[in-house]
Amino acid sequence: MDPLSHLFRYSRLALTWFVAVSGCLTAIAQAPPAAPSSKPSFTDVAVQRGVHFKGQAYHTSTKYLMETMGSGVAVFDYDNDGLLDIFFVNGAPIPNPAPKGTVPQKASPADWNRLFHQRKDGTFEDVTERAGLKGVGYGMGVAVGDYDNDGFEDLFVTSYGGNHLYHNNGNGTFTDVTVHSGTGGPTTPGQTWSTSAMWVDLDNDGRLDLLVLRYVTWDFEDVWCGEHREGYRSYCHPDIFPVIRPLAYHNNGDGTFKEVGGDIGLKPGKGLGLALADFDGDGKVDFAVANDSMLEFLYRNKGDGTFEETGLNAEIAVDSDGKTYAGMGIDFQDYDNDGLPDLVITNLANQKYALYRNNGDGSFTYDTYVSGLARMTLLHSGWGIHFFDYDNDGLKDLLITQGHDLDTVQLNFPQLHYKEPMLLARNEGSGKFVDVSREAGPAFQEPWVGRGMAIGDLDNDGRLDAVVSTNDGPAHILHNETASTNHWITLLLVGHRSNRDAIGAQVKVTTAKASQFFTVSTAGSYLSASDKRLHFGLGSEQTIQRIHIRWPSGIEQDLTNVATDRQLTIDEPTSTKSPAKP
Numbered sequence: 001m002d003p004l005s006h007l008f009r010y011s012r013l014a015l016t017w018f019v020a021v022s023g024c025l026t027a028i029a030q031a032p033p034a035a036p037s038s039k040p041s042f043t044d045v046a047v048q049r050g051v052h053f054k055g056q057a058y059h060t061s062t063k064y065l066m067e068t069m070g071s072g073v074a075v076f077d078y079d080n081d082g083l084l085d086i087f088f089v090n091g092a093p094i095p096n097p098a099p100k101g102t103v104p105q106k107a108s109p110a111d112w113n114r115l116f117h118q119r120k121d122g123t124f125e126d127v128t129e130r131a132g133l134k135g136v137g138y139g140m141g142v143a144v145g146d147y148d149n150d151g152f153e154d155l156f157v158t159s160y161g162g163n164h165l166y167h168n169n170g171n172g173t174f175t176d177v178t179v180h181s182g183t184g185g186p187t188t189p190g191q192t193w194s195t196s197a198m199w200v201d202l203d204n205d206g207r208l209d210l211l212v213l214r215y216v217t218w219d220f221e222d223v224w225c226g227e228h229r230e231g232y233r234s235y236c237h238p239d240i241f242p243v244i245r246p247l248a249y250h251n252n253g254d255g256t257f258k259e260v261g262g263d264i265g266l267k268p269g270k271g272l273g274l275a276l277a278d279f280d281g282d283g284k285v286d287f288a289v290a291n292d293s294m295l296e297f298l299y300r301n302k303g304d305g306t307f308e309e310t311g312l313n314a315e316i317a318v319d320s321d322g323k324t325y326a327g328m329g330i331d332f333q334d335y336d337n338d339g340l341p342d343l344v345i346t347n348l349a350n351q352k353y354a355l356y357r358n359n360g361d362g363s364f365t366y367d368t369y370v371s372g373l374a375r376m377t378l379l380h381s382g383w384g385i386h387f388f389d390y391d392n393d394g395l396k397d398l399l400i401t402q403g404h405d406l407d408t409v410q411l412n413f414p415q416l417h418y419k420e421p422m423l424l425a426r427n428e429g430s431g432k433f434v435d436v437s438r439e440a441g442p443a444f445q446e447p448w449v450g451r452g453m454a455i456g457d458l459d460n461d462g463r464l465d466a467v468v469s470t471n472d473g474p475a476h477i478l479h480n481e482t483a484s485t486n487h488w489i490t491l492l493l494v495g496h497r498s499n500r501d502a503i504g505a506q507v508k509v510t511t512a513k514a515s516q517f518f519t520v521s522t523a524g525s526y527l528s529a530s531d532k533r534l535h536f537g538l539g540s541e542q543t544i545q546r547i548h549i550r551w552p553s554g555i556e557q558d559l560t561n562v563a564t565d566r567q568l569t570i571d572e573p574t575s576t577k578s579p580a581k582p
Contacts (some may be wrong), residue, residue, distance in 0.1 A: 038391040038483060039439055039483070040390055040391065040424055040426070040436050040441070040482050041440065041481040041483065042390075042440050042444065042466075042478040042480055042482075043442075043478070043479050043481055044446075044478060045479045046475055046476050049123050049477060050125065050126075051086065053088050053090075053114050053116075053474065053475040054473060054475070055070060055071055055090060055091065055469050055472060055473060055474075056092070056472065057070065057471050057472035058091060058093050058094045059407070060098075062098070062233070063225070063226075063233050063234060063235045063236075064094055064235075065216075065241075066091075066094075066138065066160055066193070068405040068406070068471065069215075069451070069527075070469060070470065070471035070527070071088070071139050071140055071141070071452060071469060072140065072142045072451075072525075072526065073086065073087065073088050073089070073452045073454045073468070073475070073527075073529075074086070074087040074155070074454055074522075074528060074529035074530075075087075075455070075467055075529070075530060075531050076153045076456075076522070076531065077531075078115070078117075078131075078152070078153055078168060078172075079117070079172055080151070083119075083120070083458075083460070084456045084457070084458050084531055085117050085118050085124075086118075086124065086454075086477075087113065087114070087115050087116075087133070087142060088113060088114045088475060089113050089135070089142050089157055089158075089159075089452075089469075089527070090106075090111055090113050090114065090139050091111065091138050091139060092104040092107065092137055092138040092139070093105075093107050093111065094138070100219050100220050101220065102220040103137060103161035104137060104138040104160065105136070105137060109134075112135055113134060113135035113139055113157065114128050114133075115127050115128045115131045117172075118458070122458075127172065131173055131174055132166075132174050133174055135157060136159070136164060137159040137160065137161045138160040139157055139158070139159045140158045140159050140160065140193075140195050141158040141194070141195050141196045141452075141527035142157050142158070142197070142527070142528065142529050143156040143158075143196075143197035143198055143199050143529055144522045144529040144532070145199025145499075145501055145503065145522060146168075146208065146499070146500045147165075147199065147207070147208045148167070149207065149495075149500040150168075150170065150500075152168035152169075152170045153168055154166060154167050154168045154174075158194035158195060158197050158212060158527075159194065162184050162192055163178070163184055163194050163197075164178045164184070165178050165181045165183045167255075177255065180256065181256055181257050182249070182256055182257050182259070183210065185212065185247060189219045190217045190219040191244065193214055193215045193216065193244075194212050194215075195214065195215050195271060195527060196212075196271065196272060196523070196527050197211060197523075198210070198274045198276060198287070198522075199503060200285060200523070201552055202250070202285075202301075202305070203305045204284075204498075205253075206495075206497060206498060206499055206552075206553070207251040207253055208501065209249060209250050209251050210247075210248070210249040211246060211249075211287065212247040213246050213271030213273075213274055214245070214246060214271060215238075215271065215272065215292070216242065216244060217241060217242040217244045218241050223240070225237070234408065235405065235406060237293070238270055238292045238293050241270075243268035243269055243270055244268055244269075244270075245261055245266055245267065245268045245269075246261055246266045246269065246271055246289070247261050248261035248264055248266055263306070265302075265306045265307045265309065266299075266307070266309075269291045269294065269295075269297055270292040270293065270294055271289050271290070271291055272291070272292055272327060272328045272329075272527075273328055273330030273345065273524075274290070274523055274524075275330045275331055275332035275343075275521070275524040276503075276504065276523060277341035277519045277521075278506060278519065279314075279332075279343075279362075280362050281340070281360075282301075282303070283550065283554065284301035285504040285519075286298070286299055286300050286307075287332075288316070288343055289327075290328055290329065290330040290345045290346075291327050292328065293324055293326050293327075294324050295311055295312065295318065296316055296317050296324075296327050297309050297311045298310050298314045298316050298317075298343075314363050314364055315356070315364050315365070316354075319352070319354055320368070320369070325345075325348070325351040325354065326347045326348040326351060327347055327354075328346050328348075328382065328383050329382060329384050329400070329525055329526035330343070330345050330346070330385065330524060331344050331386050331387050331524045331525065332519070332521075332524065333387040333396060333517075333518065334358075334516070334517040335387055335396045335398075336357065336431060337394070337395070337514055337515060337516055337517065338360075339508070339517050340360050340517075341358060341517070342355070342357050343356040343358070344356070344385060344387070344398065345385075346382030346383055346384075346385050346400060346526070347382065348405065349379050349409075349413075350378065350379070350416075352374045352378050353368065353373050353377040353382050353385075353400070354366065355368045355371050357431070367431065370432070371433050372425075372432050372433045372434060373433055376423065376425065376433070376435040377400075377423070379416060380402050381403060381404045381416075381420065382401065382423070383400075383401045383402070383450055383453075383526040384401040384450065384451060384452050384469075384525040384526040384527075384528055385398065385399070385400045385401075385453070385524075385526070386453060386455045386466075386524060386525055388455050388464045388535070389536070389537035390426075390463070390464060390482055391426075391482050391537065392463070392484055392486035392487065392488045392537030393486055393537055393539050394486075394511075394513075394537050394538055395427035395537070396427055397425060397427045398424070398427070398433060399453070399455070400422065400424075400450075401448070401450025401451060401468055401526070402420035402421065402423055402450050403417075403419055403449035403451070403470070403471065404416060404417060404418045404420070406418065417447065420448070420450065421437060421444050421446060421448070422448070422450060422468070423435065424437045424440050424444060441481075443476065443478055448473060449470045449471040449472065449473055450468055450469075450470055450471075451470060451471050452526055452527045452528040453467065453468050453525050453528055454467050454525065454529060454530045455530040455531065456530055456531030456533070457490060457531070457535060458477070458479070459479075463480035463481075463482060463488075464480055464535055465477065465479050465480050466478040466480075469528075485540075486537055486538065486540065487537075487539065487541055487565050488538055488565060489509070489535075489536050489538065489544065489562070489565070489566060489567075490533050490534065490535050490536075490566075490567040491507065491533060491534040491536070491547070491568055491569075491570060492533045492568070492569045493532075493549065493551075493569075493570050494569060494570065494572065495551065495553075497572060498551045498552040501520070501522070501532055502532075502552070502572065503520050503521055503552070504519065504520060504521070504552040505520040505549055505551050505552055506518075506519050506520075506550045507520070507534055507547065507548070507550075508546075508549075509538075510547075510548070511543070512541060512543075513541060516536055518534045533567070542563075542565075543562070544559075545561065546559070547559040547560075547570075551572050553572070555572060555573060555574075555575070557572070557573055
């Protein structure tokens with residue numbers, strides 16, 4: 001443990017009781033009246049809807065670390081027909097053993113990335129070949145964003161051995177523009193393992209830039225981890241591999257990008273999860289990084305095109321004991337409706353998922369214990385995670401994919417499991433979460449090796465669904481069938497002076513009883529990309545008094561007396577302060 005973490009540990013321990021009590025009181029004071037509880041109900045409809053996909057991991061006896069990681073998934077509307085489509089990233093065969101310098105390549109259709117187009121009847125068709133998205137190499141993550149503001153969502157796919165940018169042509173096909181765009185990443189052996197990526201306008205010039213995490217400095221080497229005398233080999237801990245700096249690509253506006261990660265202040269880490277929000281309320285988008293087994297990072301936007309890493313000062317770098325943990329999945333939204341984005345990060349069993357409540361002064365409080373997450377996650381390993389309101393009561397709940405990274409973990413720890421069911425934690429409205437997984441249907445009783453997860457309303461019925469990828473296993477679609485009379489609204493923001501996706505826009509929805517806050521983003525979770533539309537559960541409220549939008553350009557916009565239970569498209573106005581009618 002480094003000296004800063006050591007000091008941090010004892011200062012936090014001294015404040016534990018005070019923080020716990022004051023945190024509870026604050027959360028209770030800020031929470032809105034909760035709508036009547038609805039029993040959660042989700043059904044896995046992947047096979048029924050025509051989605052047949054298996055994520056290939058190719059486990060070897062050599063135990064290469066990437067075998068444990070899985071790959072991501074995206075839900076997005078690539079053809080603008082109003083229905084969400086699904087894109088899966090996939091792995092590739094790994095030689096056993098693999099010589100140093102190996103770059104795995106896809107060998108058959110079983111290894112392809114896959115694009116599923118949603119038909120009007122709710123079923124999906126595989127359009128991968130027609131779309132030109134079979135992919136290259138051992139895929140990891142995916143980011144969705146309209147980088148050229150042409151109205152069609154583009155795809156960026158990360159992998160080991162080189163990344164790929166696919167331009168959406170607007171006719172159902174994509175073109176690999178990696179070479180022209182300059183976004184393939186370094187080719188030096190050991191420098192090519194990318195994980196999560198995120199589209200965001202870093203300098204507010206109206207064009208989306210690209211952040212790309214890298215995991216560790218790593219090449220195929222015969223590194224033995226385990227017991228030599230017993231001939232027992234296991235996956236190496238990431239501690240033995242060096243850190244590596246993330247990549248940041250500035251959008252030049254002509255289809256090309258310039259890598260500027262070192263110039264804007266990015267630090268070497270072991271990045272797996274990436275999410276954005278304006279945590280300090282200064283109108284500039286910030287972002288957080290989930291690092292594996294080291295300090296977690298929080299980057300504050302300095303407003304001059306550069307960023308300051310402030311995780312330790314903001315008190316999100318470690319847990320309440322001053323310890324680091326295996327940060328993997330991440331989300332960055334306001335769960336207690338106080339107008340301040342909060343942070344949640346998943347990790348491995350015996351570490352407890354980390355929930356950080358935003359204090360409003362640039363710091364966060366570790367609320368894992370007082371929220372109830374410690375008790376429900378201590379023996380579990382989490383990856384993809386998202387705040388989402390499954391029952392439309394106006395409170396953001398938590399959905400988490402689970403499964404350990406070690407396929408032999410039960411040999412030494414019988415209480416832990418490689419395959420685990422999903423976790424659904426209901427937000428009770430008082431700063432506390434309750435595990436309601438057992439009530440949510442048979443899919444939540446099935447053990448999976450969960451990894452990526454994307455959220456979106458697939459059938460536009462006003463209830464949020466989830467698509468889940470598993471490591472060396474099938475994909476799942478969790479269709480939300482929760483019976484509820486609660487109301488809702490879905491907002492699609494279209495930027496004009498801002499980036500067209502409106503990524504980074506901050507939205508406040510106010511009803512007679514409460515206000516809710518969201519930041520537009522497709523990032524978060526683990527290696528995955530979710531629907532850019534904002535979904536608000538509204539409880540019993542049938543009218544929204546006010547929708548306030550602060551666009552990335554600085555333009556502010558208000559809509560008043562908005563009817564609920566519908567999807568609403570909102571265009572960015574041209575004036576700096578523009579009231580509008582829906």
